[in-house]
Amino acid sequence: MKFEFTPPIGKITQIKGQCISLIGNDIDTDRIIPARFLKCVNFDSLGESVFEDDRKTLKGQHPFDLEEHKNATILIVNSNFGCGSSREHAPQALMRWGIRAIIGESFADIFYGNCIAIGVPCFTLPKNSIHDLQNLSGNKSLFLEIDLNNSSAKSKELNIDLEIKESSRKMFLSGKWDATSTLLENENLIENKFNELPYLKFNSHF
């Protein structure tokens, strides 16, 4: 468990670190952060509670509890990771625990968008490559160096091409993954849209 927390900021080009793998398809956001932890008005203390119920069940044997993973930053998962609820608390909890990038077979849409919005790139790889990575990181510590410039991940023995949506990759490289300011640049266009949408003319409540 890590207590200092600095969120990602600015351009994100490289992520280096140890891998932690979590095996299972369809791991939903209720499991990543159970609903009782959503009773909060900020995200600050979520890191400690990530996978709380799964960890309790495994009594110290959950990957997120193992001493050798305590500095891990790159999470390796299987398919449809982050399905279910839209709670941004889920990627926030992972990020506050220490995760800075996720590599998986596939991600649920909203979870993926939430990760991008908070500066945690998600990459995809075919099933077999994921299994290889999970085996490798299970047997011994696996360190990867991810480079967004060419979407690759390297270790001493490995050189892998990762897949990432081009739009997301560009956002990270330019530092514009925090969308608000980009969206605000088009203020005039937004005003125009507000004035031209047919239904806003016949709805004038509140």
Next chain:
Amino acid sequence: MSKDTLFDKVWDLHKVSSLPGGSDQIFIGLHLIHEVTSPQAFGALKDKNLTVKFPSRTVATVDHIVPTDNQSRPFKDNLAEQMIETLEKNCLQHKIKFFNIGSGSQGIVHVVAPELGLTQPGMTIACGDSHTSTHGAFGSIAFGIGTSQVRDVLATQTISMNKLKVRQIWCENQLSNGVYAKDLVLHIINTLGVKAGVGFAYEFAGPAINVLSMEERMTICNMSIEGGARCGYINPDEKTFSYMKNKLCSPKNEHWEKALTWWKSLKSDEDSIYDDVITIDASKIEPTVTWGITPGQSIGINQQIPLLDELSPNDKLVAEEAYEYMNFKPGQSIKDIPVEVCFIGSCTNGRISDLRVAAKVLKDKKVSKNVKAFVVPGSEKVANEAKQEGLDQIFRDSGFQWREPGCSMCLAMNSDKLVGNQISASSSNRNFKGRQGSPRGRTLLMSPAMVAAAAINGKVSDVREFIN
């Protein structure tokens, strides 16, 4: 790439710009907020020195954390009280309309917005909640967003999003007696899988969809997200328009005619192009029950829990996890599995028509003495209507507890929780591990009528035996 579908039309209408990197900036016509996913967004707004751009396009209610036994303030749960206070403060400060407890219109956000007439055809709707897909029943494009995007909508009334592909799910023939919208959508998710919808909007169409009421259509679109689709919709028709008439916020007088003309122009063209089309035969569907830990793990009431060999390689891993967690054996019948808790409510099935169907099954019957049963109306309006019709009394007489509106045991953020490894029969939408408040709790999803039948028998039952 899809062309001329309702989705394409509404998307193009709301597109503000193409962003560098390939996503689109989309204007959000209606933004709904609640207490769980908005406080951090307001916090971020403050940090960035920004204000709410169009406060009139955001509407708030409170649903997830509210207690459903006693709603007097302050709530017993301090954290819950803090959350509702934060929402009250934020709405007041930013001049956002808030339907609070006691307003007559509070309730689950996806129940409230349609019944107020806020949800309308052709709109884009966003809310920090994945079941925002519900609103697609009216021919709007509605999707759940995360808290960072809630911040973006508050600050700019727009979000950045990649355009979705469109899959048409054509539902042929008709559902048979005792089989409901919930069974249809569970069946669709089972057929396609829980991740088939990733990257897609689902258009539900065909004869079996056309005959559904607006509330049943909401049940279908609501669970699009359980199939992986961020958004699900149904082309608007006369039923949609007559539902909209005379709602608090629907267009009035001369505006109504204009709205109607515009709404009628909104549907997928006959020759529109889809990225994918699949067909479902509604007449073949039985009352459907989930047996596992994802909403895709469901079977007909007369079927057996699948053997590992019967499953595709991709489904095996989760199936093994599900057998163990649920403590069910492959090959076991789902019928007659004992249940301990029965829950009717949620944004999937907590509307007045759901309560009517369940009450009809329960009339003059008693809940099994081994079962704790409770019904949580989806909104204050639903509760009031039910009381006027005497449904609350039917539920009480049968042994159900009658509660105040909220999300309640759908996600168990209030005090309604499963205990230990209790099994619930639930009309909600998610059977994930731990979803209903106990890390070992087990959830069987089914229609409200099936929950009522399970409550009476104390075990999973075929509701058709009660209604014929």
